[in-house]
Amino acid sequence: MSHISVRQAEIAVEQAHVDVVYARVEDMRVEARDMRRKGDQLAHGARNEAIFEQASMLFERDVMVRHANQILRSLDAEHEGLVFGRLDTGDGETMYVGRLGIRDGNFDNLVTDWRAPAAAAFYQATAERPMDVVRRRVIRSTGQSVVDIDDDLLAPEKRPEGMAVVGEGALMASLTRARGDRMRDIVATIQKEQDEAIRAPWRGITEITGGPGTGKTAVALHRVAYLLYRDRRRMGGSGVLVIGPSPAFTSYISRVLPAMGEDTVELRSLGEVLDGALAVGADPPEVARIKGSLRMRRILKRVLREEPPDAPRELRITYRGEVLKLDARELAKVRRQVHSAGRPPNQSRVDAAEALLEALWRQADGRPGMDHDELVTALGERIDFHRFVVVWWPIRTAAEVLASLADPARIAGAAGRSLSDREIGLLASSWAGGQGPTVADVALLDELRVLLGQPSKRHRRRLAAAAAAELRAWGERGDAPAYRRTEHYDEYSHIVVDEAQDLSPMQWRMVGRRGKYASWTVVGDPVQSSWPDPDEAASARSSALGPRTALRRFTLNTNYRNSAEIFELAAQVVTDVSTPDQLPKAVRSTGVKPAVRTVAQSELAAAVLHETRTILSEVDGTVGVITPTSRLAGVRTMLSDVDDSRLSVVDGVEAKGLEYDAVVLIEPTELVSEATTGPRTLYVALTRATQRLTVLTSDPSWPS
Secondary structure, rough: OOOHHHHHHHHHEEEEEHHHHHHHHHHHHHHHHHHHHHHHHHHHOOOOHHHHHHHHHHHHHHHHHHHHHHHHHHHHHHOOOOOOEEEEEOOOEEEEEEEEOOOOOOEEEEEEEEEOOHHHHHOOOOOOOOEEEEEEEEEEEEEEEEEEEEEEEOHHHOOOOOOOOOOOOOOHHHHOOOOOOOOOOOOOOOOOHHHHOOOOOOOOOEEEOOOOOHHHHHHHHHHHHHHHHHHHHHHHHHOOOEEEOHHHHHHHHHHHHOOOOOOOOEEEEEHHHHOOOOOOOOOOHHHHHHHHOOOOHHHHHHHHHHHOOOOOOOOOEEOEEEEEEEHHHHHHHHHHHHHOOOOHHOOOOOOOOOHHHHHHHHHHHHOOOOOOHHHHHHHHOHHHHHHHHHHOOOOOOOOHHHOOOOOHHHHHHHHHOOOOOHHHHHHHHOOOOOOOOOOOHEEEHHHHHHEEEEEEHHHHHHHHHHHHHHHHHHHOOOOOOOOOOOOOOOOEOEEOOOOHHHOOOOHHHHHOEOOOOEEEEEEHHHHHHHOOOOHHHHHHHHHHOOOOOEEEEEOOOEEOOOOOEEEEEEHHOOOOOOOHHOEEOHHHHHHOOOOOEEEOOOOOHHHHHHHHHHHHHHHOOEEEEOOOHHHHOOOOHOOOOOOOOOOEEEEEEOOOOOEEEEEEEEEHHHHHHHOOOOOHHHHHHHOOOOEEEEEEOOOOOOOO
16 A cells, blocks of 8 residues: 555544544534523523522523533534544554543543543653553544644554554644644644643642743643643632733734633733723833832832822811911821821821811910810811812822823932932833823833722722723723723632743732732743843742742743744844753754845835745745834834735734744844843844744844
8 A cells, every 4th residue: 555545544544533523513512502492491481480499490591501502612612623633552442632522422432632631641652651652643634624644653562563654743744834823722732841831730830931932822821721621610710811921912822722612711911911901002121121120119109198299288277267277388297197107098088187187276276265176076077178188188090190200300209319310201201192001001000009099989980980081091992801800800710921031020010919819820931031130020020929839840942933044043142141051942944044134224125025025925824024113113104005914013022922934024233222131132033933034134244
């Protein structure tokens, strides 16, 4: 039998089993629809029953309908490529592995769920440790049709006569496939080192470290699916939150979990973590560095102790013919007294009113006919006194406070020696435009929310309306996700933080508040870090995650994304800021070296347009144009006439976590010079391409 006919014969064998599986799936759909219909009939039948019996039947109806809907959702989500693997063991048994566990009508196993312990050998067996697996087969399908298979023979000495072995390895085949605009799941090609991280226990902190292309993000998302499968009651009830660096990143990974049947996990970028706020952009690196530092917490605390911008500077009130007056100095003294009690400002208005009344009594004490209790009671009921208190001690929103810092004098007064004059100017300018909160601002808004405190119930509705109005005025986008959980929810059971090496100390504080009771998966690569002070960030991270009894570390060392030729160039730019053990090994070679073209500045625009059009015509998958931030708007305008949905134009920051089949990288020297962490941003940009990389530079010495 020829090689082609052997493959075709084996595909036919697998197709026969896949046909049985999908026939059973259709039976399950019918059963689920029937269950849902019976549940609805229970509700109708309960109408004329006694109240208790009706409630019982309605509860039974709800359980039946919910269970039926869950089954149907799972079957719909996992329909594509339902069966993707097969194991043949030394004792002649066969097990199929897939996205769902499927049994036939006699409860015999047709497919084992990839997350089940029994399926672990599909990912963990190796030639050195075959785990009684003779042949591991990956089955690739389109719809319900098997289109290809790839085998690994793990125990040749146990291979029975007549067992066919087909293909050159499923992983390498998958690496050459064109990318789409969304990350794919990797359930069929998870490798042993990845599987160990995926199946780690849920408690404590699981840290996954690895260089570009090692599958860190995919592993973290598959870990979420695994944990939900293993302990859905704990994980699903309290919820799982995945935090990524940018909206582009969360959009890119948005289909991975739903494709595995998990559609209840929240995905938020760092600019979306705070309910009611949505970042409209990013600060320049130098400004983001200032806003992210723990210095800002001290400054914000001091700002809240200062007199609000529109507060009156004198209180004058008449009582029994006497004029009682508190000037600016005396009012400031009262304000310091109230703040010294340590209560959040939005919970201290009553304290402020009482302190003002006592200060007025000190003015009246000793005058004829004055009594302390009578004065305090009488003035405390006066409408003019209440109006003064409302404007002198306002209930404030975080956005109001942050907007007030557009005044350099206010920043300087709160900062003292914590900030230089240049830093004060940069901060004030960033808030003066009124364009909306940046990603770094969102962490400051969350800090202010906590420092201000929850106002009394009668103020919350007004405050919420005011906050919404301020955010609209700041340019809030109208496409914020409608989260189901309560505002500022902090009871997640599990939190995933991706690209964790980039979080600022203030962002770690914000993220930590969401995980009071959570276990954590923390994903990152120190070589790709864009935060310039790793020690300060590490301290903030430790405080945010809190004491945990379990800390597991997994290091992924194999770069599956980049060709060896592309990664060789990328590794050159971080030789001074990394050690050899921090860089992964690229496992495949394409024979195509990156193209580095030197062009004059005057010819750069034409070169970008030409290279982009050329690569789009030569590559089947996605193409990314990566540019310095200072050139981003211009390059997007330059390429606005290129009508191809496969094209994305991003800067070095937005490129974090993304991947493309081909990349056109513009001006690498500028990428380095504008970043606070030097070559690390360039390293990220150079490692986004899977197949083709073209670098356009006006620096004739690059790379040097």
